[in-house]
Amino acid sequence: MTGENGLPYNHYNDALRQDLNFEHCATGGSGMKIYFCGSIRGGRADAALYREMIEFLKQYGCVLTEHVGDASLTDRGGDGTNGEIWRRDTAWLKACDIVIAECSQPSLGVGYEIAFAEALGKPVHVFYGKSDGRLSAMLAGDPQISVHYYGEKETLFTRLGTVMDAAQRRKV
Numbered sequence: 001m002t003g004e005n006g007l008p009y010n011h012y013n014d015a016l017r018q019d020l021n022f023e024h025c026a027t028g029g030s031g032m033k034i035y036f037c038g039s040i041r042g043g044r045a046d047a048a049l050y051r052e053m054i055e056f057l058k059q060y061g062c063v064l065t066e067h068v069g070d071a072s073l074t075d076r077g078g079d080g081t082n083g084e085i086w087r088r089d090t091a092w093l094k095a096c097d098i099v100i101a102e103c104s105q106p107s108l109g110v111g112y113e114i115a116f117a118e119a120l121g122k123p124v125h126v127f128y129g130k131s132d133g134r135l136s137a138m139l140a141g142d143p144q145i146s147v148h149y150y151g152e153k154e155t156l157f158t159r160l161g162t163v164m165d166a167a168q169r170r171k172v
Contacts, residue, residue, distance in 0.1 A: 032061035032164075032171055035096035035122075037114065038068045042107030044075050049129075049153075050102060056157060057100065060164045064092040093117050098167050100160070103139065104129040111136065118144050125163050127156060 034057050038050040051069035067078060077085070093099070099117040101110055103126050117124050125146045128135045140147055148163070150156040 032097040032168065033092075033095055034061055034063045035092055035099045035113070035117065036063050036065045036068055037099060037101035037103075037107075037110045039105035039107035039110060040068065040073060040077050041075050041109060043105050044073065046102060046105045047071055047073070052153075053100070053102060053127075053156075053160065056160060057164065060168055061097070064096060065089070089113065090116060093122065094120060096122060097171060098122065098164075099124045100163070101126045102129075103127065103135060106136075111138070114139065114145065118142070123167065127160065129156065 036050070036054055036057060038046060038053075047069065048071070051071065054063050054066055054069040057063050067073060080088070093113065093116050096117075099114065099122050101114055101124065103110060114124055114126065123146070124144070125148060126135070126139055127148045127150060129150050131149075131151055135147065135149075139145055146163070148156075148159045150159060
């Protein structure tokens with residue numbers, strides 16, 4: 001048996017169909033659809049920081065990828081096949097207003113999401129919290145990506161607030 005999305009019907013695909021319809025994202029008014037990127041299979045060392053960033057971002061709208069900050073999510077990823085996850089996440093990228101990526105923990109998936117969003121013409125903001133200058137040159141050197149270096153968490157949230165306030169003004 002298949003669901004409306006053509007995928008085999010099961011609980012995950014029911015959630016996928018809901019996510020593709022953005023029923024979980026009742027932002028209303030000037031609320032933004034925010035795609036947050038953080039490492040999952042590349043390592044979960046920064047998961048607590050992702051949760052804090054996601055909670056902060058919620059004041060600006062719906063964070064489509066709220067699961068990235070879930071402490072119970074391991075580096076093995078969540079439910080669903082690779083294809084299901086790709087379809088869901090690329091649909092979210094197409095629908096989002098802005099991409100916020102925390103890139104201190106290297107991740108191939110985050111790099112892919114950033115490139116995909118850039119190809120769609122989405123505004124992409126990368127936050128990098130290490131002072132070693134080892135952010136990928138493909139991100140740091142890309143003139144279409146805004147890179148925000150930070151050392152302290154306070155600086156991160158100040159810069160994140162500045163980015164989101166400006167994005168919200170552009171959306172209104």
